[in-house]
Amino acid sequence: MSPSTAHAVDAPAPGASAPATGGRRHGRSPIAPAPATPWLFLAPFLALFGTFVLLPAGLGVWISLHDWDYTFVSHPFVGLRNYLDLLDPSSTSGGPFWESMRATGVFTASSVPLLLVVPLLVALMMNARFPGRNFLRAVYFAPYVLGVAVISVLWRYLLDTNIGPVNHYLGLVGLPDATAWLTSQPAAWVSLVAVTVWWTLGFNAVIYLAALQDIPAELYEAAQVDGASVAQRFWNVTLPGLRPVLMFVTVNTIIMSANMFGQSYLMTEGGPGRSTRTAIMRIADTGLSSFQMGSAAAMSYVLTLVLMLLSGVVFWLFRDRDAVRTRANVRTREKVRS
Amino acid sequence: MTSIQDAATPPVAGPGGAADDTLRPARRRALRYLALYLLALVFVSPLLYMLVTSFKTRAEAAGTTPSWIPDPFTLQAYGHLLAAPDTPVLTWFANSLIAAGLNAALVVATASLAAYPLARMEFRGKRVVFGLVIAMLMVPGVILVIPNYLIVSELGWLNSLTAIIVPTAASAFGVFFMRQFFVNLPGELEEAALLDGANRFQVFVQVVVPLARPAMATLALLAFLTNWNDFLWPVYVLFSPETRTLPAGLATLQGANQVRYDVLMAGAVIASVPVMLLFSFLQRFIIEGVSRSGLKG
Numbered sequence: 195m196s197p198s199t200a201h202a203v204d205a206p207a208p209g210a211s212a213p214a215t216g217g218r219r220h221g222r223s224p225i226a227p228a229p230a231t232p233w234l235f236l237a238p239f240l241a242l243f244g245t246f247v248l249l250p251a252g253l254g255v256w257i258s259l260h261d262w263d264y265t266f267v268s269h270p271f272v273g274l275r276n277y278l279d280l281l282d283p284s285s286t287s288g289g290p291f292w293e294s295m296r297a298t299g300v301f302t303a304s305s306v307p308l309l310l311v312v313p314l315l316v317a318l319m320m321n322a323r324f325p326g327r328n329f330l331r332a333v334y335f336a337p338y339v340l341g342v343a344v345i346s347v348l349w350r351y352l353l354d355t356n357i358g359p360v361n362h363y364l365g366l367v368g369l370p371d372a373t374a375w376l377t378s379q380p381a382a383w384v385s386l387v388a389v390t391v392w393w394t395l396g397f398n399a400v401i402y403l404a405a406l407q408d409i410p411a412e413l414y415e416a417a418q419v420d421g422a423s424v425a426q427r428f429w430n431v432t433l434p435g436l437r438p439v440l441m442f443v444t445v446n447t448i449i450m451s452a453n454m455f456g457q458s459y460l461m462t463e464g465g466p467g468r469s470t471r472t473a474i475m476r477i478a479d480t481g482l483s484s485f486q487m488g489s490a491a492a493m494s495y496v497l498t499l500v501l502m503l504l505s506g507v508v509f510w511l512f513r514d515r516d517a518v519r520t521r522a523n524v525r526t527r528e529k530v531r532s
Numbered sequence: 533m534t535s536i537q538d539a540a541t542p543p544v545a546g547p548g549g550a551a552d553d554t555l556r557p558a559r560r561r562a563l564r565y566l567a568l569y570l571l572a573l574v575f576v577s578p579l580l581y582m583l584v585t586s587f588k589t590r591a592e593a594a595g596t597t598p599s600w601i602p603d604p605f606t607l608q609a610y611g612h613l614l615a616a617p618d619t620p621v622l623t624w625f626a627n628s629l630i631a632a633g634l635n636a637a638l639v640v641a642t643a644s645l646a647a648y649p650l651a652r653m654e655f656r657g658k659r660v661v662f663g664l665v666i667a668m669l670m671v672p673g674v675i676l677v678i679p680n681y682l683i684v685s686e687l688g689w690l691n692s693l694t695a696i697i698v699p700t701a702a703s704a705f706g707v708f709f710m711r712q713f714f715v716n717l718p719g720e721l722e723e724a725a726l727l728d729g730a731n732r733f734q735v736f737v738q739v740v741v742p743l744a745r746p747a748m749a750t751l752a753l754l755a756f757l758t759n760w761n762d763f764l765w766p767v768y769v770l771f772s773p774e775t776r777t778l779p780a781g782l783a784t785l786q787g788a789n790q791v792r793y794d795v796l797m798a799g800a801v802i803a804s805v806p807v808m809l810l811f812s813f814l815q816r817f818i819i820e821g822v823s824r825s826g827l828k829g
Binding site for chain 1: 575
């Protein structure tokens with residue numbers, strides 16, 4: 195955090211866009227650039243961004259309105275049929291799609307709460323000076339540095355029913371030692387969620403930790419002087435201080451979980467049955483293996499819509515408290531005035 | 533980086549060196565650290581087991597009793613892996629290195645150049661460009677996969693490393709990240725250079741880039757790691773054994789060696805070594821970059 199903290203003193207709060215006016219002297223040069231200059235700087239990025247982000251974002255809509263088989267030359271326009279088929283659970287594309295959406299939902303609903311709470315506990319424990327703190331932080335972060343392919347191949351071995359160490363050690367402590375972790379339910383979900391928590395815990399923990407360190411020490415001291423207990427300090431100082439970061443972590447974790455693909459692809463291969471085939475697996479399979487791109491593009495927009503609605507709910511949940519507080523403030527002010 | 537903040541950070545649960553530092557909180561704190569260390573050991577044990585198993589014989593790796601020291605210690609899994617023609621691990625390794633390296637260079641160059649005018653210049657259309665960058669930060673990447681497959685196919689890049697290097701280099705996150713850094717950079721040096729008659733590009737190369745090296749290094753590392761580990765896109769875009777990157781190759785390897793866990797672990801180790809080395813030497817930059825990415829909220 196040092197570069198940003200070092201300049202935080204004399205820099206204005208970074209807003210969404212640079213302030214057009216204001217008493218800010220440095221940071222903006224007094225000499226106006228030639229009109230073409232900014233665009234020359236932007237050109238290489240805009241070329242990439244236009245071709246591989248903006249164009250596909252629009253092209254996807256176009257594809258989704260066609261019966262777009264990649265292997266065929268003609269792609270007849272079908273209007274909203276791809277979407278209507280998806281909404282019809284009895285159609286060939288709708289049924290499996292909602293089954294996969296359900297799988298994504300199960301995974302997201304089980305992993306997100308764990309990925310919000312467990313990393314916070316780790317970050318709280320690490321938010322202190324003690325020997326080996328930086329080393330421990332690196333240890334908890336380490337699995338995240340490895341890709342989903344590595345950790346999935348590894349855990350498929352560790353969770354093997356017969357020769358996997360997980361069942362062996364469970365047996366040693368007297369627990370059932372023959373669970374088919376990857377080929378029976380609900381064990382397969384437990385495995386996928388647990389491995390994902392293990393893999394990505396460090397990411398959220400590091401973000402929490404940075405936010406915890408930005409909470410002014412004076413607030414804790416003041417709370418302590420007021421005789422606040424540990425729990426009270428957590429509720430009244432730590433959590434409010436974490437609020438903006440908590441919102442980012444929540445939205446980000448939901449999106450990451452809803453995009454789950456590699457773990458299912460490599461560890462359970464979507465099984466047992468089709469129970470762990472996630473929406474992303476279904477989309478990739480439909481569009482890039484069966485080459486039914488129109489249908490797959492429609493699915494990806496439906497998934498995106500659901501995700502954006504969910505993110506909206508999260509924003510609303512986190513903003514609501516602010517609004518309530520503002521309303522309370524207004525009420526108090528009105529009381530004072532009257 | 534942490535030392536300054538450590539001094540200012542009170543322990544959350546325990547009393548911060550106050551007079552009530554009695555035996556109970558002290559013991560509680562010691563227990564807490566002990567728990568953290570033990571937990572950390574359990575936490576990394578899967579990674580250690582992966583490394584250990586890659587040095588076992590086929591029979592030992594498939595044994596029902598886990599062993600933590602290979603007996604005998606052997607490189608036969610690696611030998612088997614390197615000799616198998618269907619799973620050219622060294623080619624995958626080279627592909628991954630080239631793709632991640634070039635992708636990181638492309639991300640840092642284009643994102644830094646684009647972020648600079650967004651942080652420092654006033655021009656028409658600036659809000660639109662920055663608004664698009666922010667909007668695309670929030671759009672889930674899944675909607676881009678299908679159309680990008682078509683675009684890459686039109687460009688003739690299917691089954692080539694270019695498909696892994698170029699499309700993902702359009703990094704809205706990179707622009708956002710570098711802009712945050714530039715905005716917080718004092719501008720006096722740049723103004724002085726401009727008054728001395730340097731043009732904007734000279735100012736950028738000679739004044740700004742040297743100051744931005746830590747941020748650029750952090751972004752390069754994050755881009756490298758992301759590209760090195762990317763899985764879905766390479767699996768579908770690279771379909772012959774010799775064009776694959778390591779993660780996509782691991783999927784092939786798992787398909788070809790269902791029960792050769794020694795070989796699978798050796799492959800996983802090979803895919804992990806470069807990023808683990810980067811992480812052990814540069815973890816400060818990586819962790820700092822990640823924790824800063826959370827502050828965009």
